Amino acid sequence: MTSPIQTTVSRRTAAKTVLFVSLGIALALSILVSAGTGQLAIPPQEVLGSLLHRIGIDWLPLPEHPAGDQTLWAIRFPRVAMAVLIGAALAVAGLLMQAIFGNPLAEPGVIGISSGAAVGAGLSIVFGLTFFGEWTTAVFAFIAGLGATLLVYLMSRADGRTEVVTLVLTGIAVNAIAGAGIALLTFLGDTQSREQIVFWQLGSLAGSRWSQVLIIAPVVAAGLLAAYFAARKLDLLALGERNARHLGVNVEALRIAMIFVVALLTGVAVAFAGIISFVGLVIPHLMRMILGPAHLPLVTASALGGALLLTLADLAARSLVPMADMPIGMLTALVGGPFFFWLLRRTRKRSGGWG
Template sequence: MTTAPTLPRDVAVGPRGRVRSLTGGMGLIGALAVALVVACVLSAATGQFPIPPGEVLGSVLHRLGLDLGPLPTHPQAENNLWNVRFPRVVMTALVGAALATAGALMQGVFGNPLAEPGVVGVSSGAAVAAATVIVFSLDFAGSWTIAVCAFAGGLVTTLVVYVMARDNGRTEVVTLVLTGVAVNAITSAGLAFLLFLANTSAREEIVFWTLGSLNGSRWAEVQVVTPLVVVGVAAALVLARQLDLLALGDRAARHVGVDVERLRMVCIVLVALLTAAGVAFCGVIAFVGLVVPHLVRLVAGPGHRVLVPASALGGAVLLVLADLWARTAIANADLPIGMLTSLVGGPFFFWLLRRARRTAGGWA
């Protein structure tokens, strides 16, 4: 006797259950949006000299043409807010949203809570490209050279993984994962070789880049990353219903009209785009794409119409708070943010493995 497949919450429970699920999801999204605003204001208010949160909000409102709230009283506060702190806060939120959305897509495509964007090699490919620029002092795009090469390296590595995993017009999930593991091993070896070739200063720069940092973010970089993240998140929302149907299994999804192979290809391209946009300017930031979508799924269920926007907001909140921690944990020091996310994500990953073992590796 066979057991019926488990459906995503907003697919399986009928119209009334769907309304309740989406209503609860909207509440979660609203709460995360409020949390993001609070986190951004708190992060912008904190620094070498503190600025009251009310003055931070007042500065933003006055820039929007609203004569509300007090303006900063410190003579350098306004300049510091708009040229140093706000670009960093906005970039942090964008990168967090990009990585978490990419993680939600990966987990939906693979049907596994342990999947994360690094599986397809985008982060390791970006790291090798960035290290190559640093070691050989390439400068064809000026100060943008590392970012351009990291973005291209991530996309190319993902394309290589996908092409190598494809056979007879189809891509099996297990084959894609194993191919990604092999390519990640090769890129890790390449990165180690580049570290061996590098001099002391280049080696330190590579190590710092691979640990991730949002220090020195500028509005020009924000303007490049913003459209990529917006397009990626919007496309993920468009694919939400098909991802819900994919949770039924490949055969059932095909029966209801889903082009499974095309869906996987589009999702992997979106994952590469979002992750490459995230790491190009900030370096490798681990575990955001693993932790956030899984936590949101535990709270709101697996329906992607709620999961995708909630993951984007949750990733932004998490990374803004992590960056605040990185700037304030040690006086006059800016810790690598990737180190802090790994510090939190590592224990979570162990917990997730134990939980998956208890459910026979099932999709919770």
């Protein structure tokens, strides 16, 4: 006779399998559709045929249009790859933030990464810096994002410990200062610089290239591996700091390591795509509602969910308005904003009010 515990475990296993398969199929389909959508429409079977042809499999037809294959590999596929990688990076970063703060409302922007990166990008744009050639804006954004995170962390430490409340409040202060810095740079810049700063803040994957994919892919892979290795400790941390310490977890070291991973994942995403909000808030929370609190499957589910959301958002950005490329950060905010309101109401009801 099957016990209730065995039944619960089998149900959770089935839910994981169904979710992973569903997310994987949906992501694959969204990649094919997204790569084939644009001014030059390419059917999904021809997109898949082009992919398979590159690995020596000629089962499906290549694009009929003479420029179809070149369009896919020079423009469409790099952009889709960036959407997948950045979506996964932001979602996993959000999951780690929620884990170390023990709060489903936490997301990477809390510790100043995005706003700091915006200041770095603004400095590069307004003052016409070219230290790193075409990569200057991305490099400055990445360095400034990591610098803001380091500043928040150092200012929130006291007596060898990092207090979560102080960390969040310091992050809010740094975000406010960064916002003032962005406003000042916008004021100082000329018309073209202002337009660049505003467009960068709204987020976009336009102009993505394979060289960018080759930079961001190893960083995202390293961040995912770190999240997998820390998953068991994050499960113990969910029991409370005191219990986690009794079970052998160095809470302070874990928190430092995860904040660094979050800064790395978010910093590299923001550096190349601008500010894309709410992916790190919406996806981890949805996956947790379906799978439960265990972080090992949540890392995989969040990565797949984030990649799917950003791929679909990028598809919408390129297709909703004919002959235009909408800011992708605006679309994710339109989806994430209402979800955040719902999440606030749900959290408030569960806790019986805020105070």
